[in-house]
Structure formats: C-alpha cells, structure tokens
Amino acid sequence: MPNAAVLPADSPTLTTQTIADAVRALTPYMVETLSDFVAAKSPSGNEQPAVDFMEGALRDLGLASERIVLNTAQLKALPLFSTPCCPDGGRYNLLATHRPRARGGRSVLFNGHLDVVPTGPESMWRQSPFSPYVEDGWLFGRGAGDMKAGIVCALAAFKALKDLGVQPAGAVGFNAVLEEESTGNGALATVASLRSAVGAGKLASFDTVLIPEPFGESLMNAQMGVFWMFVELTGRPAHAAYMTTGVNPIEAGIAVMDDLRKLEAEWNLPENRPAAYRDHAHPINFNLGQLQGGEWNSSVPCTCTLGIRIGFFPDMNVDDAKATVAQHIRDTLTRLGSTLQLNIRYEGFHAPGCDFDLDNAPMQALAEAHRKVHGTAPLRQASAATTDARHFRIMLDTPVTCYGPDARDIHGIDESVSIASMIRVATTFAQFLHDWCGVEPAVD
Ligand SMILES: [Zn+2]
CATH class of the missing domain: 3.40.630.10 (Zn peptidases)
Incomplete structure (x- = not known):
C-alpha cells in the first residue's frame, strides 16, 4: 500500500x-x-x-x-x-x-x-x-x-x-x-x-x-534479451546442369538454421533457465523472420541472407550471446567444409534482458x-x-x-x-x- x-x-x-x-x-x-x-x-x-x-x-x-x-x-x-x-x-x-x-x-x-x-x-x-x-x-x-x-x-x-x-x-x-x-x-x-x-x-x-x-x-x-542479426552467405554460382561444381548459400543457410535450433534447445534446457523462466513453455526463441536469396531456378544462387531474431536469458550478456551464436554459425560452415563467404551484420535490437x-x-x-x-x-x-x-x-x-x-x-x-x-x-x-x-x- x-x-x-x-x-x-x-x-x-x-x-x-x-x-x-x-x-x-x-x-x-x-x-x-x-x-x-x-x-x-x-x-x-x-x-x-x-x-x-x-x-x-x-x-x-x-x-x-x-x-x-x-x-x-x-x-x-x-x-x-x-x-x-x-x-x-x-x-x-x-x-x-x-x-x-x-x-x-x-x-x-x-x-x-x-x-x-x-x-x-x-x-x-x-x-x-x-x-x-x-x-x-x-x-x-x-x-x-x-x-x-x-x-x-x-x-x-x-x-x-x-x-x-x-x-x-x-x-x-x-x-x-x-x-x-x-x-x-x-x-x-x-x-x-x-x-x-x-x-x-x-x-x-x-x-x-x-x-x-x-x-x-x-x-x-x-524480460528476455534480444538481438537481431543478418547472416549473409555468398556461394559459388553455376549452371544447374553442373550444380555440383557450385556452392549453394541457400542450402547452407538451411543448415545454419538447423544447427541454431540445437543451440536454442540447449539454452531452453531446464538446468539453463533462470528462476523466472522455469515454468515457461519455450522462452528462448530463434526466429528466422526473413530469408532472401537466389536469382533463377536453373542457377546455383549467388547469395542468401537470413534475418534472425535471437532471444537470450537476462543472466547472459548481450555481447557474449552474440559471440556464442556467431561461433555456432562459423562451426556449421566449417562442418560443411564449405568455401562460402560469411558476413554477419548486426542491425536492429541490441537489447540485454x-x-x-x-x-x-x-x-x-x-x-x-x-x-x-x-x-x-x-x-x-x-x-x-x-x-x-x-x-x-x-x-x-x-x-x-x-x-x-x-x-x-x-x-x-x-x-x-x-x-x-x-x-x-x-x-x-x-x-x-x-x-x-x-x-x-x-x-x-
Ligand atoms: Zn509492443
């Protein structure tokens, strides 16, 4: 009162x-x-x-x-x-x-x-x-x-x-x-x-x-921490008839997102949650909100950009969260043995929880x-x-x-x-x- x-x-x-x-x-x-x-x-x-x-x-x-x-x-x-x-x-x-x-x-x-x-x-x-x-x-x-x-x-x-x-x-x-x-x-x-x-x-x-x-x-x-990132991938274009000579950045982007889902699941584990989020259904959400890429059905695409919103818990530092996610993406590309060029651009939310x-x-x-x-x-x-x-x-x-x-x-x-x-x-x-x-x- x-x-x-x-x-x-x-x-x-x-x-x-x-x-x-x-x-x-x-x-x-x-x-x-x-x-x-x-x-x-x-x-x-x-x-x-x-x-x-x-x-x-x-x-x-x-x-x-x-x-x-x-x-x-x-x-x-x-x-x-x-x-x-x-x-x-x-x-x-x-x-x-x-x-x-x-x-x-x-x-x-x-x-x-x-x-x-x-x-x-x-x-x-x-x-x-x-x-x-x-x-x-x-x-x-x-x-x-x-x-x-x-x-x-x-x-x-x-x-x-x-x-x-x-x-x-x-x-x-x-x-x-x-x-x-x-x-x-x-x-x-x-x-x-x-x-x-x-x-x-x-x-x-x-x-x-x-x-x-x-x-x-x-x-x-x-409230959660949130940052936005734009993952820009550049591949090697080729005629679809010789597709295997090219490097497809859109397919790599799909692999990046698949791997990020594993990190999201790990952050959501009960033991990683602060008390306020213990009973929450799904507090950490990595949202693929935008996807741009490709030029032609019969060409291996040149570029792909993923616009992603990353949520993270209030006990994480925003720069640390960015670094962890960026490293995760680099690890995916290394695993693929890919010659793709990666550029991560940060625009929009840089918000601690x-x-x-x-x-x-x-x-x-x-x-x-x-x-x-x-x-x-x-x-x-x-x-x-x-x-x-x-x-x-x-x-x-x-x-x-x-x-x-x-x-x-x-x-x-x-x-x-x-x-x-x-x-x-x-x-x-x-x-x-x-x-x-x-x-x-x-x-x-
Ligand atoms: Zn609002």
Whole structure:
C-alpha cells in the first residue's frame, strides 16, 4: 500500500466503484479513440500519422506535447543503443506531462510505443488491418493490441478522474515513442533526455514507469534479451546442369538454421533457465523472420541472407550471446567444409534482458489497484520478448513494469484487443493514479 503520509493532505478520496463507473462511461471514448488511432497507420519508419493523432488526443486532455527527436549521432555512444534499420528522418517521440497545482503527490510516467509491425498480405486479413472494427467485444486491426489499446487505457484513466472533478496531485507523464519493435531507440531518446534534464536540474524525473503492453493484466517480472542479426552467405554460382561444381548459400543457410535450433534447445534446457523462466513453455526463441536469396531456378544462387531474431536469458550478456551464436554459425560452415563467404551484420535490437522488482512501493500500489478492481492479486509473468522497460530499469533505475490489456494475434493476422479488458486496465490505472499520486480538485 502506498504510504498515505506522502499524499497531499487535502487529497479527496474516491471509492473504487465511483472510479469504475467513470471509466465505464468512457467506453465509447475508448473505442472511438482506439479505432482512429489504429487507422492512423504507423509502420516502423513511417509513424507520423499516429504521432499526429497522439498529439491531438493529448491536446484534447489539456496536455501539451514536447517533441523529442531521434538523433542517432547523439544516442550512438549509449550502451543500450541499437543500430537502426531506417534513417532518423527528423522523426520524433512525444512527451506530455500533467503537472499538479500544488506539489506533493508522487509521479508516474506512462510509456507506450506508436510503431506497429508489418501486416503481411492484406488478403490474409478478414478486413483491412487499418480499417478497425469491433466484433464480439474485440477491436480488430494492426496495432490494436500491440500497443495502441494500452495507451488509450492510460489516457482514459486520466480523463475519468477529470470527469469526476479531480486530477492527479503528482506529475503524470505520457511518453509516446517510436522504434520499440526494432531497436528501442525511441525510448532511449526519451530516457537520455530525461537523464540530462535531471542532471541539469531542470526537471524532476518520474518515480515509476508503467508500460501498458498487452500483458493480459499481469505484471511483468522479467524480460528476455534480444538481438537481431543478418547472416549473409555468398556461394559459388553455376549452371544447374553442373550444380555440383557450385556452392549453394541457400542450402547452407538451411543448415545454419538447423544447427541454431540445437543451440536454442540447449539454452531452453531446464538446468539453463533462470528462476523466472522455469515454468515457461519455450522462452528462448530463434526466429528466422526473413530469408532472401537466389536469382533463377536453373542457377546455383549467388547469395542468401537470413534475418534472425535471437532471444537470450537476462543472466547472459548481450555481447557474449552474440559471440556464442556467431561461433555456432562459423562451426556449421566449417562442418560443411564449405568455401562460402560469411558476413554477419548486426542491425536492429541490441537489447540485454532484465529482471524487475515487483515488491517496491509503486509496484505494490499497482498490484493493490488491480486487486481493488478484480478482487484478486495480479499474476506475475516473465516475458519471452523484450520491451522498452529495459531503458528505465537499466539507465534510470526507476521501478517499471508492463501491465496492459488482453490481446490476441499480436504480430499475426487479425490482431485484436478485448474491450472489457481495456476497461479493467483503465480502471486499475485510474485507481493507481488516485492511490499513488493522490488527487486534487481539477482545474476547470
Ligand atoms: Zn509492443
């Protein structure tokens, strides 16, 4: 429970039922906002429609946004920097902060990403991925679950308190970032900016960070390390009639992937797992996400490139994980007795894993808010993915977790999010703001 002594003395108290009713009344707001947000396409590298939409949604709540520009040259020296997959191009995050009239309440930053992953062929979707629709209580569209719904939950929580005539008595930030799905450099830019602002004495940092990723209303206690690699193989082309005189880089790539599966299985062995992942079905995943190569059915191909995402446990160092995987690939080529040329290019995630303390004051306050809404304590979940939580944990040592609504088929086809779950998450957030920051009469 938060320590009541640090809440402002004149904090009014609202009951959970009052808060829940105010959030429920915002169901049309949530559905409409999320629908427009999904329709504001934001694939990695071209997120501007969603940035513009977000700026407007914040403005509607009386919040002005600061723009934090992604600048690779400035971020490059930071340990959590990942080599970007697309140019900076003047793209920027948004950071809007509500400031209370009287200082006193504790602060929180909601952090969410605006970028969405590719849709795949639209013909595989029941309806266009950027034409959202609601069916049986689920809202469909690319980015609906991952993670525009969570951002809408945070906005709705803030709005619900305003509708009740109060506002948080501590600072509440809304940080909307780019590049979560490929590098994390968006969150890195905001964290670097917050850190230098604090260093310069200009701005108080936030006491805690909540990331409303679609975690099925559970709290995240660990996340995997992730890196991306591009394995470029160059063979010796030949006429298919004399195929055995050539060296086929695509077939070598298949052998590389087969061998990597053995390393993946070894890392997944029960004895190699940290405690947080002991009961996880399959935490280590080496995903072959892209494959390019070959020119002609009757030619032994010249080149093959494998785009692979490697997951590794939080107790492994990212550079060590890279070195182990690279050595494994070289060993495969040696075993094949191959004259192939190998080049490994690293672009995208260079992300260490981490554990998150859920027993500190803000995380207990969030768990308590969840309990007030649900009647039961939240589950704890170790994620098999990476999230932007690492930046706040590692660079600022700020208490952080992911907590957000139920979603289905994220990164897949016909992605959707549960509207009932969104309402519960928004209620939990509003309860958290009430308990953690305290509330004061709203400015009218
Ligand atoms: Zn996400």
